[in-house]
Amino acid sequence: MLLAPPDTSNPRIKSYGSAYKEIINTSRKRQSSANAVVILAAPDVDALCGVRILVDMLKIDGILHNVRVVSGYAELENVRGEIVEDPELHSVVILGFGSLLTLSSQFALHSGVTVHLVDSSRPWNLANAFGGFGGGEYDEAKVLVWDDGYYNAKEMEDLKKSWEALEYDPEDSEDDSEDSEDSLDDDSEDDNDNGVADSDEDANPPAKRARLNPKKARKKLKQDRQVHRSKLSKYYNSGSSHGMSVSCVMYILTVELERAVNDLVWYAILGLTYQYISAQISRSQYDDRYVLLRDEVARLNPPTIGETVTNPDDYSISIKEELRFPLLRHWSLYDSMIHSEYIASKLGIWKEGGKKRLHGFLAEMGLPLVQAQQSYAHMDTDLKRALPVKVENTAPRHQLVDLSYPSFVRSFGLRSLPLAAADAVEAINALLQAATGINIYVDDGKGGGELFSNVRLWEITSLFGNTVDNKENKRNLTFFGQMEEGDEDITALIKKKNDERSWERNFWIAYDALNNNVSRLRASIPLCISLHRAVLRTGASLIEQKVIRNLSLFRLAILKEGPDLALFCNPAPLSRLTKWLIEALRDRIVSKTKGGKVIDPRTGSQKRLKDLPFIVGCLNEKTGTYLVAGMTGSTLFDDARKNKLGTVFHDAAESTRTRSKHDWFDTAVVEIHGDDLQDFIEGVQAGLAESNY
Amino acid sequence: MSSAPATHNYTDTAHRLIHQSKRSILTSSLYNYDDASIREITRECRYLNGQINSAIDALSNLTEHSLLDTDKPSLAQLTILTLSAQRNKRCLLAYHHHRLSKLSTLYWQSGAALAHLLNEHNGSGIRQLISPHELDYLRSYASLITQFKSPFLDVVDISSTSLEPPKDLHISVRVVRDAGLIETHGGPVHFKIGQRFMVARSDVERLLVQGYLEEVE
Numbered sequence: 001m002l003l004a005p006p007d008t009s010n011p012r013i014k015s016y017g018s019a020y021k022e023i024i025n026t027s028r029k030r031q032s033s034a035n036a037v038v039i040l041a042a043p044d045v046d047a048l049c050g051v052r053i054l055v056d057m058l059k060i061d062g063i064l065h066n067v068r069v070v071s072g073y074a075e076l077e078n079v080r081g082e083i084v085e086d087p088e089l090h091s092v093v094i095l096g097f098g099s100l101l102t103l104s105s106q107f108a109l110h111s112g113v114t115v116h117l118v119d120s121s122r123p124w125n126l127a128n129a130f131g132g133f134g135g136g137e138y139d140e141a142k143v144l145v146w147d148d149g150y151y152n153a154k155e156m157e158d159l160k161k162s163w164e165a166l167e168y169d170p171e172d173s174e175d176d177s178e179d180s181e182d183s184l185d186d187d188s189e190d191d192n193d194n195g196v197a198d199s200d201e202d203a204n205p206p207a208k209r210a211r212l213n214p215k216k217a218r219k220k221l222k223q224d225r226q227v228h229r230s231k232l233s234k235y236y237n238s239g240s241s242h243g244m245s246v247s248c249v250m251y252i253l254t255v256e257l258e259r260a261v262n263d264l265v266w267y268a269i270l271g272l273t274y275q276y277i278s279a280q281i282s283r284s285q286y287d288d289r290y291v292l293l294r295d296e297v298a299r300l301n302p303p304t305i306g307e308t309v310t311n312p313d314d315y316s317i318s319i320k321e322e323l324r325f326p327l328l329r330h331w332s333l334y335d336s337m338i339h340s341e342y343i344a345s346k347l348g349i350w351k352e353g354g355k356k357r358l359h360g361f362l363a364e365m366g367l368p369l370v371q372a373q374q375s376y377a378h379m380d381t382d383l384k385r386a387l388p389v390k391v392e393n394t395a396p397r398h399q400l401v402d403l404s405y406p407s408f409v410r411s412f413g414l415r416s417l418p419l420a421a422a423d424a425v426e427a428i429n430a431l432l433q434a435a436t437g438i439n440i441y442v443d444d445g446k447g448g449g450e451l452f453s454n455v456r457l458w459e460i461t462s463l464f465g466n467t468v469d470n471k472e473n474k475r476n477l478t479f480f481g482q483m484e485e486g487d488e489d490i491t492a493l494i495k496k497k498n499d500e501r502s503w504e505r506n507f508w509i510a511y512d513a514l515n516n517n518v519s520r521l522r523a524s525i526p527l528c529i530s531l532h533r534a535v536l537r538t539g540a541s542l543i544e545q546k547v548i549r550n551l552s553l554f555r556l557a558i559l560k561e562g563p564d565l566a567l568f569c570n571p572a573p574l575s576r577l578t579k580w581l582i583e584a585l586r587d588r589i590v591s592k593t594k595g596g597k598v599i600d601p602r603t604g605s606q607k608r609l610k611d612l613p614f615i616v617g618c619l620n621e622k623t624g625t626y627l628v629a630g631m632t633g634s635t636l637f638d639d640a641r642k643n644k645l646g647t648v649f650h651d652a653a654e655s656t657r658t659r660s661k662h663d664w665f666d667t668a669v670v671e672i673h674g675d676d677l678q679d680f681i682e683g684v685q686a687g688l689a690e691s692n693y
Numbered sequence: 694m695s696s697a698p699a700t701h702n703y704t705d706t707a708h709r710l711i712h713q714s715k716r717s718i719l720t721s722s723l724y725n726y727d728d729a730s731i732r733e734i735t736r737e738c739r740y741l742n743g744q745i746n747s748a749i750d751a752l753s754n755l756t757e758h759s760l761l762d763t764d765k766p767s768l769a770q771l772t773i774l775t776l777s778a779q780r781n782k783r784c785l786l787a788y789h790h791h792r793l794s795k796l797s798t799l800y801w802q803s804g805a806a807l808a809h810l811l812n813e814h815n816g817s818g819i820r821q822l823i824s825p826h827e828l829d830y831l832r833s834y835a836s837l838i839t840q841f842k843s844p845f846l847d848v849v850d851i852s853s854t855s856l857e858p859p860k861d862l863h864i865s866v867r868v869v870r871d872a873g874l875i876e877t878h879g880g881p882v883h884f885k886i887g888q889r890f891m892v893a894r895s896d897v898e899r900l901l902v903q904g905y906l907e908e909v910e
Contacts, residue, residue: 030879031878031879032879032880033877033878033879033880033881033882033892034877034879034882034890034891034892035880035881035882035883036879036880055865055891058891059863059865059891062861062862062863063891064863064879064890064891064892064893065890065891066882066888066889066890066891067888067889067890068888082883086880086881087880088879088880501887504887505887508867508887508889512909515910
């Protein structure tokens with residue numbers, strides 16, 4: 001069932017608040033255990049912020065609950081098996097994944113259970129949105145989809161009609177189901193029972209007309225079905241995109257419950273900023289929601305009157321134009337600019353010429369190189385203050401427009417310098433991706449150059465409060481007789497054991513870092529910087545070594561060597577690299593096209609070429625497999641395209657019978673057996689050609 | 694004096710025990726009961742006793758006057774022997790006092806759960822670390838406490854770790870060690886390592902104390 005966002009003009013419509021109250025009420029009616037309310041969260045920044053908001057709400061209401069991190073479909077199966085066992089279970093809240101799952105049947109739970117689905121990725125599985133009333137022949141769970149109201153009511157109504165026509169039609173559903181795709185048809189029979197009541201509401205119940213004039217009606221019916229089907233497949237195959245972030249949806253809930261506070265709006269800001277800087281949403285989408293959050297921030301942070309004295313407990317959020325330089329306040333201006341995707345793409349920073357252009361840019365702004373390479377905290381205050389103005393005045397001359405975007409900055413009293421939303425997102429993201437499980441070297445030397453650098457292996461310190469795990473793991477292993485106390489490999493095994501579930505540890509480390517104790521976030525900044533460096537290093541070397549192949553339908557880069565292989569074997573960093581490559585090469589390829597070197601073989605048009613999808617593969621040396629990620633580039637900076645590669649990858653793996661693994665919620669990431677890579681790529685090519693990209 | 698190595702003085706072993714206690718306090722950990730050293734010290738005390746007796750025998754023949762004049766060395770020796778014996782005794786007492794208070798503290802820290810303390814505290818329990826007498830002490834201490842607290846157990850459990858009123862009814866916990874299926878007021882909960890729950894404080898008080906769960910803010 002689709003749940004509309006709260007509408008102040010019509011408060012009687014069921015909305016987030018009523019869904020939340022349903023959880024609360026059910027919980028209070030039965031005296032339930034912590035297993036009764038289960039929150040399933042995907043390990044990304046947005047879901048993390050969403051979890052924090054929801055958990056805060058549940059805490060206030062004193063509702064016992066249990067949060068589970070779900071990394072992929074295999075893990076989801078495990079978790080499902082575990083939670084289903086409990087007869088107490090009455091509410092499952094899914095945050096940040098699952099929009100494509102047929103929750104009512106695939107995720108079969110007994111009928112007393114309500115599944116709440118909050119996910120930013122689109123399209124929805126329409127069976128969740130329009131069906132999912134619970135009960136039925138198979139005793140299914142009730143599904144509530146928290147919609148953001150992005151599609152207007154009419155479009156949704158249209159889709160609903162089509163879906164219902166196909167879903168609840170009792171006749172010849174098996175005749176022509178072979179050419180349709182998606183999981184939709186697999187369970188079309190399941191819902192027939194409760195569908196009867198619904199199809200009666202339609203203006204022209206198809207069954208009734210069929211009786212009047214069987215032959216004609218059947219033909220009409222078939223045509224209708226064709227129309228409906230194409231409508232649905234258009235909806236599903238338009239590619240994956242992102243709607244409102246999970247944390248924003250959760251924040252709207254808190255507003256509706258009148259419990260919004262600064263902390264919660266900060267989480268919502270982080271979720272939104274994450275979507276923006278990872279190019280999930282376009283600038284215009286960002287602006288829409290930014291305005292909402294800006295009003296909230298203004299409401300919760302009344303301007304101080306009189307002189308502004310730094311208050312030691314000042315945790316306010318302020319509205320600020322942010323430069324597009326990552327981690328600027330924690331790095332040097334020069335490094336920050338080099339590692340900015342935007343600057344990299346505009347100036348071609350990986351080449352000597354690009355560096356020269358950057359130096360020119362800095363010189364034109366009147367910034368001495370010495371100052372720029374100084375760590376930002378030690379830069380001259382005058383220069384710092386004048387920087388935004390200088391950038392704004394100088395940048396257009398270098399074709400650098402839009403170097404800043406509206407964002408937020410949060411103060412942390414006397415604990416830390418104010419932290420920009422984008423920097424906080426970077427820090428949390430770094431913790432999520434690499435807090436444990438990956439060997440990564442970080443540099444503590446605060447801009448001291450080669451001589452004073454202090455390179456060390458990143459490890460989670462006692463600051464993060466997670467140090468007991470090693471000891472505990474050891475105890476667990478010895479306790480369960482898996483190994484003897486004196487075993488030589490014990491440390492290796494513990495490490496392996498830790499790495500296996502590192503995403504779960506990382507999630508909680510990041511979760512804990514997100515409280516008011518900003519020191520954890522600050523401690524993770526070196527890790528962030530290392531990740532940035534790895535992306536730039538690898539991306540630049542891919543471009544320099546001309547590994548990237550420009551094919552007619554997509555661009556392909558296969559990463560087989562280099563110091564960062566282990567890092568890019570993980571979906572999130574690989575997607576990040578892909579995004580960097582898209583950003584970096586966007587302008588390059590366009591200018592090439594103008595030179596007439598690359599021309600689309602089919603149409604010859606330049607426009608088609610510009611937003612070619614980018615596919616990056618990375619060799620996993622341990623398993624001999626390739627992790628392949630794809631992303632659809634967009635022609636403009638600040639724009640997001642629907643990513644169609646998910647379905648293409650899936651189909652390609654099917655048709656070429658590749659030994660592959662689609663375990664990640666991001667459908668456009670797939671693991672391919674080393675020998676099958678070539679076949680798979682060919683399959684993708686065929687798939688793209690077919691879908692008439 | 695004859696049997697000990699040249700560098701060995703009286704009460705050295707006893708000092709070792711004191712250092713051990715000190716280390717134990719600083720690292721707040723319980724060491725093995727040092728049976729060997731205890732035996733060595735008692736042996737030393739017996740030897741000292743013999744020496745003292747023989748010295749007294751030799752001296753008792755003399756009159757008081759001549760004692761001061763003639764045999765000052767023997768007198769000094771007697772003093773030293775006595776002091777050493779007394780020091781040994783004090784060290785032994787201090788060591789055992791430290792042990793017992795440490796054991797009592799551990800007992801209270803583990804929420805008055807004797808079986809848990811003996812078998813599972815910090816992984817392997819403390820049974821291997823204590824002497825039979827200490828075990829007896831712990832047992833009778835525990836039975837005394839139980840006897841004392843049972844009449845008013847329905848009002849307050851003095852053996853729960855903190856007697857401060859809790860701020861919340863519910864707490865968020867992190868599972869640091871597999872605790873298996875735990876029966877709570879609302880129903881059974883399976884605590885698996887790495888997961889987080891929000892649970893009623895009263896349900897998990899014991900698990901918190903015993904180190905299966907950890908509170909998170």
